[in-house]
Amino acid sequence: MTDVADIHADIAALKEFTGALARYRHAQREVVERGDYQIAATRASLEEKASQWRSLLAQREAELAACQHAAAMQAEAGGHADCSAQAAAVREAQQRLESIRRWQQQVEDGASAFLGPASRFRNLLDVDLPRTESHLLAVVSGLEAARGVQVAQR
Amino acid sequence: MAGRPHEDGERLLREIGFAWSRTQQHWHDDMASHFGRTHWTPLADESGAYLRALGECMELLSTAERETEY
DSSP states (O other), X not given: OOOHHHHTHHHHHHHHHHHHHHHHHHHHHHHHHHHHXXXXXXXXXXXXXXXXXXXXXXXXXXXXXXXXXXHHHHHHTTOOOOOHHHHHHHHXXXXXXXXXXXXXXXXXXXXXXHHHHHHHHHHIIIIIHHHHHHHHHHHHHHHHHHHTOOOOOO | OOSOHHHHHHHHHHHHHHHXXXXXXXXXXXXXXXXXXXXXXXXXXXXXXHHHHHHHHHHHHHHHHHHTOO
């Protein structure tokens, strides 16, 4: 003998799937938020690094200028001062700052390319999926009404 | 959820895919076919496109962080 639950297994399965879709929507919303947070966090981190290297560059440029000034004074007195270490430190800071700026630009380009799919996915989660869930509930209601039953979700 | 966001998102997509497969075992009339074409396929495609883009973006962010650690 066929169980009543088997006859209406489609209705029970649809109810279960509708619930799964709602959970999917909420969980993917969290994924979207975490992705957005990661982008913001990396932007902030790179800006912080750029700020630190700008400060370091200014400090090293001042040290180089002081060294060059001292070297000029010593040269007048017939002496010699070597500022190559200070000059190398300035070049290092310039290169690192430039590298950070390039990565900042790459992150901005990547974030821009990501905007389209992210916007469409948000729309899917906020607009399309709730409609899909409503559609499934209407299908369930139609099936239950046609069969004169109320099927519990498994 | 504790992993990287796109990996968690991909797991969720796999799980909802399994849920849809289970549903299809019991619901396979014309309405089900129509639902598959007009609702399920766009959902799966759009989710997949987003998660691939998110994965690429997360990879770029990780590389940017790593390459600027001095």
